Amino acid sequence: MQNDAIDNLLISISRFVAVDSAGVAITEIDLREGGILIGGGNIGKTSLLNAIRLFLLPEENFKNSKKKFGFADKEGKFYSDDESFEHYFPSNSSFLILECDNYLGGPLPHCQILYRGSAEKLDYRRMFTSLRYGQIRHLFWNDNSGDDGIGGRVDGLSPAKVQAFLKREDKYFKTLMRATAIKEVIYANQLLDIDAMRFCLFPLKETDDANVGAFRALVRLLFDMKTGSDTVRLAVANIIESQKKERKDTLNFDIDAFIEHNNNLSRSERLLKHIYSLKPNFDKLVASYESLILNKSAEDDLMQYAMMLQDRISKEHVDLGIEETLRQSIDGRIKTLDHDIFQTQKQQQELNGSRDQLERLQKQLDDKLQKTQLVINQYNESETIEFIIAGHREHLADKQQELEFKQDVQKRQDELLNLNKEITKLKDQELRYQTSIDNQQYKLFNQLAESVWLKFAAINIEVAEANPNRELIPSEVEKITAFTDLMVSHQDGFDLFGVKLNAITVDQRESDQIRLNKVREQLQIKQRQANNIIAIDKESRIEQMRTISTLTTEIKRTKAEIELLMAFTSCRQQLKEVCSELEILENKQQKLIQQQQSQQQVVNEEKQKLALQQEKVTQLTMHFSQLKEYQSSAHSLLEAHNLPTKDFSVMPNLTLALTEEVLLKYSDNLRKKAASRTVVTEGIHDFVREQVLENDDKIMYSFVADDVLAHAFGQLQSRYQGLDDEFDILRKHFIEHKHSIHSIINELKNNREMVRQFEQSINRAFSGVSINDLIQVEASIKVEPRFNDLVAEIEHLDTHSDQKASEQFIERLKAFSQKFFPDGKAALLTMEQIVSGVAYRVKKQGKNGWENKSQSTSTIMLINLKLVEILLGRLRNSACTTHFPLIIDEGASVDSSQFDWLLPNLKQAGFRVLSASTNSASSEIIFKFGQHFRLDAMRTATPYHPARTIAFTGMPDCFYSKGSLLDREQLDMFGEADE
Numbered sequence: 001m002q003n004d005a006i007d008n009l010l011i012s013i014s015r016f017v018a019v020d021s022a023g024v025a026i027t028e029i030d031l032r033e034g035g036i037l038i039g040g041g042n043i044g045k046t047s048l049l050n051a052i053r054l055f056l057l058p059e060e061n062f063k064n065s066k067k068k069f070g071f072a073d074k075e076g077k078f079y080s081d082d083e084s085f086e087h088y089f090p091s092n093s094s095f096l097i098l099e100c101d102n103y104l105g106g107p108l109p110h111c112q113i114l115y116r117g118s119a120e121k122l123d124y125r126r127m128f129t130s131l132r133y134g135q136i137r138h139l140f141w142n143d144n145s146g147d148d149g150i151g152g153r154v155d156g157l158s159p160a161k162v163q164a165f166l167k168r169e170d171k172y173f174k175t176l177m178r179a180t181a182i183k184e185v186i187y188a189n190q191l192l193d194i195d196a197m198r199f200c201l202f203p204l205k206e207t208d209d210a211n212v213g214a215f216r217a218l219v220r221l222l223f224d225m226k227t228g229s230d231t232v233r234l235a236v237a238n239i240i241e242s243q244k245k246e247r248k249d250t251l252n253f254d255i256d257a258f259i260e261h262n263n264n265l266s267r268s269e270r271l272l273k274h275i276y277s278l279k280p281n282f283d284k285l286v287a288s289y290e291s292l293i294l295n296k297s298a299e300d301d302l303m304q305y306a307m308m309l310q311d312r313i314s315k316e317h318v319d320l321g322i323e324e325t326l327r328q329s330i331d332g333r334i335k336t337l338d339h340d341i342f343q344t345q346k347q348q349q350e351l352n353g354s355r356d357q358l359e360r361l362q363k364q365l366d367d368k369l370q371k372t373q374l375v376i377n378q379y380n381e382s383e384t385i386e387f388i389i390a391g392h393r394e395h396l397a398d399k400q401q402e403l404e405f406k407q408d409v410q411k412r413q414d415e416l417l418n419l420n421k422e423i424t425k426l427k428d429q430e431l432r433y434q435t436s437i438d439n440q441q442y443k444l445f446n447q448l449a450e451s452v453w454l455k456f457a458a459i460n461i462e463v464a465e466a467n468p469n470r471e472l473i474p475s476e477v478e479k480i481t482a483f484t485d486l487m488v489s490h491q492d493g494f495d496l497f498g499v500k501l502n503a504i505t506v507d508q509r510e511s512d513q514i515r516l517n518k519v520r521e522q523l524q525i526k527q528r529q530a531n532n533i534i535a536i537d538k539e540s541r542i543e544q545m546r547t548i549s550t551l552t553t554e555i556k557r558t559k560a561e562i563e564l565l566m567a568f569t570s571c572r573q574q575l576k577e578v579c580s581e582l583e584i585l586e587n588k589q590q591k592l593i594q595q596q597q598s599q600q601q602v603v604n605e606e607k608q609k610l611a612l613q614q615e616k617v618t619q620l621t622m623h624f625s626q627l628k629e630y631q632s633s634a635h636s637l638l639e640a641h642n643l644p645t646k647d648f649s650v651m652p653n654l655t656l657a658l659t660e661e662v663l664l665k666y667s668d669n670l671r672k673k674a675a676s677r678t679v680v681t682e683g684i685h686d687f688v689r690e691q692v693l694e695n696d697d698k699i700m701y702s703f704v705a706d707d708v709l710a711h712a713f714g715q716l717q718s719r720y721q722g723l724d725d726e727f728d729i730l731r732k733h734f735i736e737h738k739h740s741i742h743s744i745i746n747e748l749k750n751n752r753e754m755v756r757q758f759e760q761s762i763n764r765a766f767s768g769v770s771i772n773d774l775i776q777v778e779a780s781i782k783v784e785p786r787f788n789d790l791v792a793e794i795e796h797l798d799t800h801s802d803q804k805a806s807e808q809f810i811e812r813l814k815a816f817s818q819k820f821f822p823d824g825k826a827a828l829l830t831m832e833q834i835v836s837g838v839a840y841r842v843k844k845q846g847k848n849g850w851e852n853k854s855q856s857t858s859t860i861m862l863i864n865l866k867l868v869e870i871l872l873g874r875l876r877n878s879a880c881t882t883h884f885p886l887i888i889d890e891g892a893s894v895d896s897s898q899f900d901w902l903l904p905n906l907k908q909a910g911f912r913v914l915s916a917s918t919n920s921a922s923s924e925i926i927f928k929f930g931q932h933f934r935l936d937a938m939r940t941a942t943p944y945h946p947a948r949t950i951a952f953t954g955m956p957d958c959f960y961s962k963g964s965l966l967d968r969e970q971l972d973m974f975g976e977a978d979e
Contacts, residue, residue, distance in 0.1 A: 009191065011200060012883035013052075013912075014109060015099035015133055019140045020944035021088050022047045025153070026141050027952045028133075029933055031885050034903075034912040035956055038921060039935040043950060045916035047071070048935075049223070049887050051088055054124070055098040055112050056201060056219050058183035058212065061085075061123035070220050070231075081122055089116035089124055093157040093944045095140060098201075099133045104191055104880070105198035108132050112186075112199065115159045126182065127163065128199040130172040139165055141953065145942045150951050152942025172198060183212055189877045202884070203877040210242035215875050221868055223887045232838050232864055236781060237831040239871050240758045244831075265733055272726055275692045275719065282720055285683040289713055292680055295673035299641065302666045303648040306634040308656050310646075313627050320620045327613045334610060337603045344596045348589065355585045358578050365575040372564040372571070389565050396558045403551040405533060412533050419530040426523040433516035436467035440512070443467045448480065455484040458494050458501040465512070630663055637667055641674055642703055677709075684712045692719060745794050751834060752791050755781055765870045771862050772901040776843040778850075779867070782836045838867075861888070862902060869909045886911040899928040931958040 018027045023044030029037070037045040050071055059068050062085040066078040073079070079087070088096065096114040109132040117123035129136065138154070139162050145152030166173040172195075176182050187204040190196040197203070204211050217238040221231040379388050405412045436443060444466055445453055457464035472480075487494040493503035536544070638645050656662070681704050687693045688700060693715055698708050759781040766777045840863050841850045855863075865886070876882065886906060906913050915929065926932045933956045939949040 009880045010101070010103055010883065011203065011880060012101040013098065013201065013885055014101050014883075015097075016048070016052055016885075017095075017097035017099070017133060017140070018048055018051060019093070019095040019097070019157075020091055020153075020948055021094045021096055022051060023087075023948055024048070024935070024950040024952070025940050025943040025945075025948050026151075027935060027950065029952070030931075030956055031912055031914065032883070033931055034885075034907075034914050034929065035931040035933055036921065036926060036929040037914070037916040037933050037935055038919060038926070039916075039950075041918050043936050045935060047087060049885075049914055049916060051096055052098065052885055052887075053219050053223050054088070054096060054114055056186070057216055058179045058186065060177060060179050060182075061117070061121055063122055070224065085119070085122045085124075089114075090948075091945060092116060092159070093153070095162070097133060097140075100199075100201060101883075102197065102200055104203075105194055105200060106130055110199055111136065112201070113162065115162070123177075125159070126176050127159075127166060128172075128174050128176065128185065129166045129170045130198060131166070131170050135169075136162075136166070143953075146940060148941055150938050150940045151953060152940045152951075153944045157944070174199075183207055187212065187215070191877065191879055202875075202882060203880045204875055205877055208242075210238075210244065211875055214238040214242040214871075218868060218871055218875070221864070222884070232867065233835055234832060235868070235871060236758070236762075236838055237835040239874065240754055240835070241831040242875075243754065243758075265730070268730055268733075271691050272723065272730060274690060276723060278687070278690060278692065279720065281683065281686070282716060285680060285713075285716070288676055288679040288683065292673070292676040295669070295676065298666070298670040298673045299643050300650050302634060302637055302670055303643060304650045304653055305656065305658070305663060305666055306631065306638060306645070307648045307650060308653060309627060309631050309634060309658050311652075312658055313624070313631060316620070316624050316627065320617070320624050323613070323617050323620055327610065327617050330606060330610045330613055334603060334606045337599060337606065341596060341599045341603065344592055344599060348592050348596070351585055351589050351592070355582065355589075358582050358585070362575065362578045362582065365571050365578065368564060368567065368571050369575065372568045375561045375565060376568075385565055385568060389562060392558055392562050392565065396555060396562065399551055399555050399558065403548065403555060405536060412536060416530055416533045419526050419533070423523060423526050423530065426519050426526065429519045430516065430523060433512050433519060435469060436512045437516060439467060439469045442469050442471060443512070444472075447472050448477070452481050452484045454504065455487045455494055456480065457504045458487070459496070461504060465510075467512075627658070630658065630660065633663060633667070637670060641670060680709065680713070684709065684716070687716055692716065747829075748787075748791050748794065751829060751831075752783065752787070755783055755831070755834060762867070762870065766866070769866060771866055771905075772859070773845050774842045774859070774863075775845050777863055777866070778841050780839045780841070782839060784834055784836045787834050865902070865906060865911075869906075869911070882910050884911055886913050888913060888915045899925070903928060903930075931956040933957075 012032065014030070014032045016027075016029045016031055018024055020026075027048060029035075029048070037049070039045050050069075053069055057068065062068075062081045065071060065081045065084045069084065071079045071084050088094065094116050098112045099109045100112070101109045108130065110128065110130045111133055113127040113129070114124050115127070117125045140154060140157065141151055142154045143151040145154075163173075163175070176185060184207055185199050186201045187207045188196045188200040189203045189205065189207065191203070202215065204215060214235070217231070217235040221235045224231045376385070376388060379391075405415060440446065444456070444464055448456065453464060487496045487501070492500075494501045635645050637643075684693065684704070685700060688695050693699070693712060696708075698704070699712050704712070759779060762779045762781075766779065769777060771777060840855065840860065842855060842859070842863075843850055868886075872882075872884070903913055913929070917925070933952060935952045936950050938951050938953075940951040941949075943949045943951075
């Protein structure tokens with residue numbers, strides 16, 4: 001340990017441990033000398049470092065995580081509340097532990113432990129123990145677990161188990177959940193009270209909200225040194241804000257209310273000027289109102305005319321009804337006759353329909369008979385219909401068989417086999433007949449006596465026609481003769497043992513040559529059929545399809561002709577019947593035509609009577625309609641002017657002429673009165689719309705009652721008579737309103753002055769500071785332009801005149817209000833709203849002037865680090881010193897030459913720089929950091945969860961010959977080894 005630690009009142013954050021959190025099973029990181037975390041990509045190096053800020057801020061949950069912690073990915077996209085909660089506290093065995101050496105709170109390090117709370121509330125909770133991490137490590141990690149020597153989970157690990165142990169072993173153990181209690185503990189500044197300081201991480205000068213807010217912004221900056229981030233501005237703004245409470249410079253002026261009041265006064269001024277500009281319109285309105293009063297009896301005259309007109313109309317209505325009844329009677333008779341004619345025409349139409357059907361049927365039958373006759377004409381006249389049908393059917397069977405052969409290979413093969421058998425049989429017969437002809441002298445016919453042969457032929461002609469091709473021997477002739485002798489001759493033939501045999505004449509006998517010719521003819525037919533079948537197999541697919549199509553067409557045509565032939569007799573009979581029916585219909589049609597002509601003559605006579613009566617009714621109707629038009633016009637006028645249209649309260653006038661001229665006269669009188677009233681009403685409406693008169697919910701109707709109209713006119717007269725007095729009152733209000741602005745002027749100036757003074761104090765702190773090759777640095781705190789514009793406009797404001805504030809000032813004030821108070825409500829003006837950024841200008845060694853060009857990322861980061869050191873010093877209790885972690889993410893991306901100045905200076909200022917890099921980090925960078933942690937070198941076989949297996953539980957790799965500070969501390973704790 002450092003020997004001067006207690007003298008310096010040192011608070012040093014020394015160790016960070018993550019258990020089953022942020023992608024690791026366990027990671028133990030020594031923070032005392034800083035270092036760089038090495039490991040593969042996306043294993044959680046940066047998120048482990050970022051977890052330290054959970055200990056430094058007095059938060060209770062991850063709600064609004066973006067604002068509280070600012071956890072973000074490489075592209076700057078913020079993680080959601082749920083993502084952050086589940087990343088750091090994914091299970092009940094997830095813990096984050098921070099060990100701190102606090103010599104104000106006791107001689108040994110203490111630990112702050114964070115663990116998972118309610119998942120619904122996204123909260124995490126804290127335990128504080130005065131035990132160092134080495135005394136509680138066995139609660140979280142079992143070095144003897146597994147066979148690889150890495151260690152593994154502790155079975156049954158839970159917050160309840162940890163709490164039970166700490167309550168038993170540590171009398172100072174405590175748990176805190178409320179933010180107010182947490183900040184009192186971790187920001188304690190009661191240096192002489194050991195119990196109060198026991199778990200302090202950073203001793204603030206004051207633990208009020210302003211200082212805590214400033215420290216929160218600096219913590220964000222310590223973990224986010226990117227030059228493009230907004231953390232530097234927020235840190236500066238919060239530091240300035242923390243000074244307001246002492247100076248009482250909070251802005252609580254209701255700007256929107258001030259602007260609204262100013263707008264109201266401006267509207268009042270515009271309204272009075274506008275009312276004055278409308279004085280000529282009022283003078284014209286006075287003349288129209290006087291004209292309106294002169295016209296009062298126009299309504300009564302019109303109602304009297306309407307009443308007398310109604311009486312006349314009632315009388316003529318009765319006369320018109322009588323004549324109309326007579327006209328309707330004649331019209332009724334005509335309609336009855338028209339109906340009869342219609343029925344006659346309907347019967348004619350029905351007959352026409354029947355005739356059309358019969359004519360269509362006649363044509364169909366005639367067409368069929370003609371087609372059938374064409375088929376019959378192809379045959380001889382002697383041939384009957386039955387013979388023609390038989391021929392067609394035979395032809396159809398041949399074509400169907402031919403089609404089957406075309407379509408079915410197996411049928412063709414079977415038929416060809418049968419044909420070949422028949423051909424063979426016919427050839428045998430041909431040979432036999434030819435042999436018989438060649439040996440004609442040996443035929444039984446020529447060797448037997450004719451009487452014997454005739455008996456033999458009666459028994460069997462084929463046996464009788466046999467040819468033994470040799471001469472019969474006498475015994476054979478005798479036997480045949482003897483056999484035939486058994487047959488007894490009679491008139492029709494022979495009798496053999498009671499069997500009657502028909503006699504055959506010699507003329508009936510077919511010669512062998514005739515039989516040979518028949519056999520040859522049959523042989524040719526069969527051979528031709530066989531050849532046709534063989535030819536089918538040789539045809540191409542296209543030829544077969546063409547032949548099949550031809551056969552199909554022929555079969556279809558043949559079937560159709562068979563149907564025509566079979567229906568021929570029936571069609572002839574049906575055609576005869578149809579012709580007879582057509583003749584009957586024609587006779588009926590002639591009778592109906594004569595009937596219709598007779599009916600039409602009667603109708604014409606009745607129509608002449610109707611025309612005369614119609615003319616009489618028309619004349620009466622025209623006069624009645626004229627009266628109705630007068631009545632309608634009068635009724636419209638009455639309605640237009642909201643007058644009664646019946647039950648008139650006027651006296652009758654029997655001498656009143658009910659003419660159009662009288663109506664026009666009364667209408668014109670009423671129009672003139674209405675026009676005057678309309679001009680007055682619209683004039684009053686215009687003054688209401690122009691806000692000269694107030695709308696009392698009656699005055700803006702299309703028709704305004706006379707008393708309301710008179711009242712409104714009287715108000716308008718009074719308004720113009722008192723216009724000068726209203727101008728005097730408005731000027732007094734302007735003076736009072738201007739006096740109320742002094743407070744906002746002073747508050748805005750004070751806020752601007754505070755920014756200027758803080759900028760000067762920062763630059764005084766930078767005075768004499770050298771950063772790397774920079775010999776001088778100055779900071780410029782940028783202010784929101786709309787705030788600057790408003791402060792500049794204030795300088796030109798005259799608060800003592802009786803005129804309203806200038807439009808320029810009001811516009812600046814509106815822009816300021818919209819930017820800083822978008823909800824339109826009075827609120828506190830914070831420096832976070834006013835300060836828009838921080839910029840630097842520098843002087844480099846060997847150069848006299850200021851650098852105009854922008855500095856490199858590394859240079860700006862070095863200046864930001866120095867600014868953090870200055871700002872933390874202002875928040876920290878000046879009696880204490882701290883060793884605080886500072887994060888430079890992706891340290892390998894920073895120019896390595898910068899570390900030669902950066903690391904020693906930051907260490908001297910109380911910071912321990914931590915960074916993270918992939919395995920590609922150069923050895924030069926690792927050497928400059930001094931020690932490094934290879935996080936993913938080992939993975940446990942027994943993790944708390946299969947997704948988190950990384951286990952870093954050893955010492956960091958170090959380039960120091962004496963080992964790390966942690967090594968030396970452990971040696972000091974156990975004393976010198978005995979020789």
